[in-house]
Amino acid sequence: MPEGPEIRREADLIAKRLVGKVIQRIFFGLTRLEPYRTSLIGKTIIQVVTHGKAMMIYFEGGKILYSHNQLYGKWYVSTIGNTPNTNRTLRICLSTDKHNALLYSASEIEVLEQQSLYKHSYLRKLGPDVLSSTTTAAVISERLMDRRFSSRRLSGLYLDQAFIAGIGNYLRSEILYFAGVKPTSRPTDLNKRTVEKLAKYTLSLSVRSYRSGGITNSPSTVESLKRRGEKRSRYRFAVFDRAGEECYRCGEEIQRFEANGRRVYICSTCQQS
Known part of the structure; x- marks a missing residue:
């Protein structure tokens, strides 16, 4: 979708x-x-x-x-x-x-x-549009800790358009990876610093995807992979659709599982919170 x-x-x-x-x-x-x-x-x-x-x-x-x-x-x-x-x-x-x-x-x-x-x-x-100029990291942090959302697992929350509108399956996996949190965690399980980090990446990766034509991987990793002659399908994502491949950060094998009827990709080493 x-x-x-x-x-x-x-x-x-x-x-x-x-x-x-x-x-x-x-x-x-x-x-x-x-x-x-x-x-x-x-x-x-x-x-x-x-x-x-x-x-x-x-x-x-x-x-x-x-x-x-x-x-x-x-x-x-x-x-x-x-x-x-x-x-x-x-x-x-x-x-x-x-x-x-x-x-x-x-x-x-x-x-x-x-x-x-x-x-x-x-x-x-619908909740706030993730690409709206009025949607800030502070707004997202506040919604993460709102009692309507704070006790829900992130795997389901990040597909709920009433939470933040515009996030779907690939952004869910990428945001949780870069924020270092598990899909099974709930906002209420996280400390303030991690909540703020999650909010930051929710916003920045959505904007990055919009500006780059759908690329969410870190710019430095993208450039490195391009210099090696890799195709877009290899450098576009950090974890999404990369099951069985090595994490670009730590070398751990990327895992795939189902959550809320959709596939989720994680690095169990990089996502500890």
Whole structure:
């Protein structure tokens, strides 16, 4: 499933080509969206924003196209006359005079009114967006020790979008690794310094992934592996998807196990808290 950084990058690409432009044609691959076609054609795109894994495209006149990519959804931007080379099912195509924004495979799509946006059943439950400028390490530390979250295992808490929106499976493993904490630990089990360290990496790795195109490994390790000629799949992550390989820090074998129905990767030597 795409995580917050991936959705934010898709939003940036759409905004670059569509904001300030008039939508001239719309294709809806879901018949339940057809009634909104006439109210959106001819309207200008005002802004494209994200909250966690949700994207909202704001139209002139107050309507908002909400989408969640779920497991396999993906947005593309192309020039008019060029179609992405994909076998995915097209759900939406928004067209200006020069560009298309196309959403494939996702089905969680709605047209909402601005005044009722955060009454939406999914959006109203979201915690702070991990990539928001208002989400600081102090905010995350405070939430970790909030009684709603402090007694829950980190393996489950870090997938709960009500805690912090935008973190998913790969970020969970990477954050816990760099913070040196076990997935089975609870915030209440950790001392103040470790909580602050966990909050710091929750924020910094999410931002790193957004800025780097999905790379969470330390920059020094990435550069070292690149000089050795390693491919992106080898240097992208510190532990995620690396079961059976050596930890880049200590040489211990990376382990994989299941938690909350999703795979988690750890280094038992580096993650002691």
